[in-house]
Amino acid sequence: MERAATITRTTKETDIEVSLSLDGTGVTDIATGVPFFDHMLDAFGRHGLFDLTVRAQGDVxxxxxxxxxxxGIVLGQALAQALGDKRGITRFGSQFVAMDEALVLxxxxxxxxxxxxxxVSLPIEIIGTFDTTLAKEFLIALASNAGITLHVVGFKGENSHHIVEAVFKAVGRVLCEAVAVNTRIEGVLPSTKGAL
Structure with a gap:
């Protein structure tokens, strides 16, 4: 069964469509109107090995x-839907990612x-025209809508671009690990409670 989802969401502020395949090869097609964010979503999809299409029009x-x-909201919803009943998934993951002087877990x-x-501490607040505080806002929306507990820790870094990019790559890699099907527990829900 294909683990994929397409979600659309329209508000007075944004019109967004996200298509996500968990078992992809990292093929991305991103257009949000926010160039640095496009670059980050591309890194997330490519290093997470997710096939990811994002179309967003907003009040930029x-x-x-x-x-x-x-x-973040729509991607989180797509992730939750694509996971289905979560049977057989690895569930947990952790990844360190280095990018030059930056190191993120x-x-x-x-x-x-x-x-x-x-x-995560960032030396500067703006990368190009991108407000670096929005990286955290994206991850809050992603985690809450996907139903995942996500920890992100910046261990070191001097260049904000490198740090934020390492964050997106690390989150892609850790989700790739956690959503992977574990053949040793095929069809089993990885929970002592019997529910996730």
Missing amino acids: DVDAHHTVEDV AACDISGRGQLHYD
């Missing part, structure tokens, strides 16, 4: 906040309890 003339956050539990724990 105001700023990128609504677009970035709402893409991401760890997750596909728990059904959506939350983000984020400890």
